[in-house]
Structure formats: structure tokens, C-alpha cells
Amino acid sequence: MIAVPVAFRVVEPADVDAAMAAHAGEPGSRYLSGGTDLLVNLRRGLGSPSLLIDLRGIAELGGLACKAGAARIGAGVTLARIAADPELRARYPALCEAAGAVAGPAHRNAATVAGNLCLDTRCIYYNQSEWWRGANAYCLKYRGHVCHVAPQGQQCHAAFCGDLAPALLVFGASIEVAGRAGRRCMPLAELYREDGLAHLTLAAGELVVAVDLPADPSPSAYAKVRVRGSVDFPLAGVAVALRAEEGKLVALRVALTGTNSRPFLLDGTGDLLGRPLDADALKQLDRLVQKQVQPMRTTLLQSNYRRVAAAALARRLAARLAANQQVAR
Ligand SMILES: Cc1cc2nc3c(=O)[nH]c(=O)nc-3n(C[C@H](O)[C@H](O)[C@H](O)COP(=O)(O)OP(=O)(O)OC[C@H]3O[C@@H](n4cnc5c(N)ncnc54)[C@H](O)[C@@H]3O)c2cc1C
Ligand code: SF4
Incomplete structure (x- = not known):
């Protein structure tokens, strides 16, 4: 990666009020926590704040x-x-x-x-060096006018x-x-x-x-698919919380990341309550996921792969949690 030289000042406020006061005094400033997303982006020329407000010293x-x-x-x-x-x-x-x-x-x-x-949203046309993005006329998300993923529209799908x-x-x-x-x-x-x-x-x-x-959480699990198993963002990530009583589902929540511009809770899981998590129910869950995720061409892998993978993760996690509670028949 060709790093862009970045020049900024850093302040280390002692409490939340001082952090907000520092931000109010310099509106283009950014909050800094671990820096593992923000600093990487700044080195790529994605933003040029004059002030970073380091929150790590705030005990609260x-x-x-x-x-x-x-x-x-x-x-x-x-x-x-x-x-x-x-x-x-x-x-x-x-x-x-x-x-x-x-x-x-x-x-x-x-x-x-x-x-x-x-953390910032991600796209193969955005998480690139300044040199690469400049050579491709940048894009709608930062410094450009066209979305390379969906050029007809004016929306960013990162x-x-x-x-x-x-x-x-x-x-x-x-x-x-x-x-x-x-x-x-x-x-x-x-x-x-x-x-x-x-x-x-x-x-x-x-x-x-x-x-x-909140207290009293349902049994839960998380899984993701990624290109590099040791260190990588999710191409699709799924969390499931599932509770069963007397062989029937009494609570089911599924949430997804990596496929849309926001993480979201799956709609429609309430329809599966009151039944065992059998093959039909798993099929219905698969359909709900495939319908609601909206992966776009923002990664090197195909959108449809991410759609199908998200659904498969949801099915597998739900089946495992149900089996652990002896719901499935
Ligand atoms: C090689 C590599 C691999 C990665 N893989 C993954 C991965 O698999 N999954 C994943 O989720 N992430 C991944 N990341 C991204 C990053 O490491 C994580 O998301 C991390 O949790 C970001 O936290 P941070 O404290 O470092 O955030 P920072 O970089 O400090 O901040 C990130 C953003 O949050 C804002 N911010 C920070 N604190 C606050 C606050 N208190 N209130 C409001 N805004 C705030 C900052 O202004 C900035 O915009 C990866 C990064 C790298 C470099
Ligand atoms: S989705 Fe389009 S506008 Fe958004 S980062 Fe990618 S190319 Fe840029």
C-alpha cells in the first residue's frame, strides 16, 4: 500500500464532556479509539481531519x-x-x-x-490506495461522482x-x-x-x-464467511439467538452483517415460533435471509455467493442451537 502522508493534531481528553468540547471546537475532527479502522483509512487518503480526539484515556x-x-x-x-x-x-x-x-x-x-x-462501510472501489482510486476517477463515496458498483444510481452500496x-x-x-x-x-x-x-x-x-x-438472553452463536480465515472482514456474518421449550421454538432472532450498508435484524422470524425447527422451518428461514440481504458487487466474490452463504450460515447456526436444546425432531 502506498501511504498518504497525514498531518493531524491529537488531543487526549480526560472525560466525555471534554471530548465533545474538543469536537465542537473543530467540527471536522474525528474520534479515535483503537485506530485499527480509522488510521488505516487515513493512510489511504480517505479523509483528512486536522484533529483526532483520542478517547482511550477516558476511564468511563x-x-x-x-x-x-x-x-x-x-x-x-x-x-x-x-x-x-x-x-x-x-x-x-x-x-x-x-x-x-x-x-x-x-x-x-x-x-x-x-x-x-x-467502523466505515467497505467496498473494493473504496478501500484502495489514493493512487488506485485517483486512477479510477474516485467514486461517489469520496471525492468522485459515479458509483462504480451501480453507475446509474446516486446511492452508495458499500x-x-x-x-x-x-x-x-x-x-x-x-x-x-x-x-x-x-x-x-x-x-x-x-x-x-x-x-x-x-x-x-x-x-x-x-x-x-x-x-x-438485557438479562435472560436466549442461547446464541455467531459465524462468518471470509476470504482469509485468519484475518478478514465478513463477506457475510450471521448471529442467531434461539430458545426452545418442549420441542418448539419460543424465541428466534437472526441478524446479519457484511451484506448490506447496515447490520440488521431479519424480519419474519416470528412466523417460525410455536413449531419445531424441522426441514420446512429451516427452508423458510433460508428464504427469509435470501430475500432480505442485498449484497452488491462491493467485494471480489459474487453477490449471489454472499446471499447463499448468509442463508446457509443462518440455517446451520439455528439447526445447531436447536439440536443443543433438542428441539429438532
Ligand atoms: C487487516 C484488518 C482486518 C480487519 N478485520 C476485521 C474483521 O474481520 N471484522 C471487523 O469487524 N473489523 C475488522 N477490521 C476493522 C477494525 O479492526 C475493527 O472493526 C475494530 O473493531 C475497529 O475498532 P477501533 O477501536 O480500532 O476503531 P477506530 O479505528 O478507532 O474507529 C473506527 C470508527 O469509529 C469511530 N469511533 C471510535 N470510537 C467512537 C465512539 N466512542 N463513538 C463514536 N464513534 C467512534 C471513529 O471515529 C472511526 O470513524 C479489520 C481491520 C484491519 C486493518
Ligand atoms: S458502492 Fe459505489 S459509491 Fe459506494 S464505495 Fe463502492 S463504488 Fe463507491
Whole structure:
């Protein structure tokens, strides 16, 4: 990779209010957590902020607490810590599996929850060197006018490829966000919109403070397909949370990443409740996934492969969780 020289100042605020004040003083500035997404992009010439606001010294963002069956994870908690936490693994295995499947061990030691939830969308025409993108007239997402994936339209279809979001969505996680008007809580699903150019709904200067996970989670699992098994973004990633009682499904949530510009919860899984997870139910689940994912030509692998792979992962995970609870007949 030919790196672009980047010049920026770095400040290290002691608390969330100071971080937001620094952002308000320099609106083009960016928050920095582990830097494993942001710094790579800046070295490729994707953005040129004059100020980075390093959040790593803010104690409030580093907390991790499991109380009364629920969990609160600070925005700055590293993925390595999540993957290794025994209480989280016992209650929210999908989350720990997703955290352990992000990039490589060195990345996970630095990478954080909020950085993963807020990472930029990805596309083969975007995650390239400045030289490569310049030679191809850039693209709609940054500095260009045409989308090379869907040239007729004016929408960017870059894919959201964070592993953690689906694994949090299946538990109904919410996030605490700090902004100029104070703090607010919202369902994690509302952090995202289907727009590769602006996939986050955060207002200017807002930052994620923590993630809250409700108590009494259903048994869960996460899996992804990727090009390089040791270190790679998901071409498709699927989390499933499934509970069965007396041989019938009583709860089923499936969430996906890597296929759309936002991670999302699959619609229609409620129709499968009250029945055993038999071959027909698995077929129905497969159809739901294939209908709702929208993979575009943003990776080297074909869109249809990602569609079929997402459905296969959902089927396999659901079947495994059901078998563990002896639902399937
Ligand atoms: C080789 C390689 C492989 C990778 N593989 C994967 C993978 O398999 N799966 C995957 O999910 N990711 C992968 N990544 C991307 C990245 O490592 C992870 O997504 C990581 O979790 C990002 O977290 P971070 O703390 O380093 O984020 P940063 O780079 O610090 O920040 C990412 C974005 O989040 C914003 N941000 C940071 N903190 C906050 C906050 N508190 N509030 C609001 N915005 C904030 C930043 O401004 C920036 O826009 C890979 C990266 C590399 C280089
Ligand atoms: S989907 Fe289109 S606009 Fe978006 S990054 Fe790819 S080529 Fe650029």
C-alpha cells in the first residue's frame, strides 16, 4: 500500500464532556479509539481531519460490568477483553465468538466496541490506495461522482462489515450516546441506516458511551464467511439467538452483517415460533435471509455467493442451537 502522508493534531481528553468540547471546537475532527479502522483509512487518503480526539484515556469508557444478569460494556472495552470474558461468554456466546473473529489478535488487543460499531462501510472501489482510486476517477463515496458498483444510481452500496453489531442485535442491545443536548439511550438497530455514504445516524459530535445488554438472553452463536480465515472482514456474518421449550421454538432472532450498508435484524422470524425447527422451518428461514440481504458487487466474490452463504450460515447456526436444546425432531 502506498501511504498518504497525514498531518493531524491529537488531543487526549480526560472525560466525555471534554471530548465533545474538543469536537465542537473543530467540527471536522474525528474520534479515535483503537485506530485499527480509522488510521488505516487515513493512510489511504480517505479523509483528512486536522484533529483526532483520542478517547482511550477516558476511564468511563473502559468499564465492563455484569449485574443482575444484564451487562454494560463501555465503548472503549477492547475486543480481546470481550472475547476472553467468562461471564460474557456464559451469557452472550455470540458476542464473544464475534469479537474473537474480528481481524487478528494484535488488532483485537487495540480494537474497541464503539470503533467496531462505528467502523466505515467497505467496498473494493473504496478501500484502495489514493493512487488506485485517483486512477479510477474516485467514486461517489469520496471525492468522485459515479458509483462504480451501480453507475446509474446516486446511492452508495458499500457494505457494513463489523462483526459485533449482529451479535448485539440478536440480544436487543441498546447504546448510550452522548451529545450536545445530553445523553440518550436508543436501540442499537437505530444507530444504522441503509446508506453506504452515511450509514450512522449519530449527529455531529455525538459519541457512543456504552452498550447495554438485557438479562435472560436466549442461547446464541455467531459465524462468518471470509476470504482469509485468519484475518478478514465478513463477506457475510450471521448471529442467531434461539430458545426452545418442549420441542418448539419460543424465541428466534437472526441478524446479519457484511451484506448490506447496515447490520440488521431479519424480519419474519416470528412466523417460525410455536413449531419445531424441522426441514420446512429451516427452508423458510433460508428464504427469509435470501430475500432480505442485498449484497452488491462491493467485494471480489459474487453477490449471489454472499446471499447463499448468509442463508446457509443462518440455517446451520439455528439447526445447531436447536439440536443443543433438542428441539429438532
Ligand atoms: C487487516 C484488518 C482486518 C480487519 N478485520 C476485521 C474483521 O474481520 N471484522 C471487523 O469487524 N473489523 C475488522 N477490521 C476493522 C477494525 O479492526 C475493527 O472493526 C475494530 O473493531 C475497529 O475498532 P477501533 O477501536 O480500532 O476503531 P477506530 O479505528 O478507532 O474507529 C473506527 C470508527 O469509529 C469511530 N469511533 C471510535 N470510537 C467512537 C465512539 N466512542 N463513538 C463514536 N464513534 C467512534 C471513529 O471515529 C472511526 O470513524 C479489520 C481491520 C484491519 C486493518
Ligand atoms: S458502492 Fe459505489 S459509491 Fe459506494 S464505495 Fe463502492 S463504488 Fe463507491
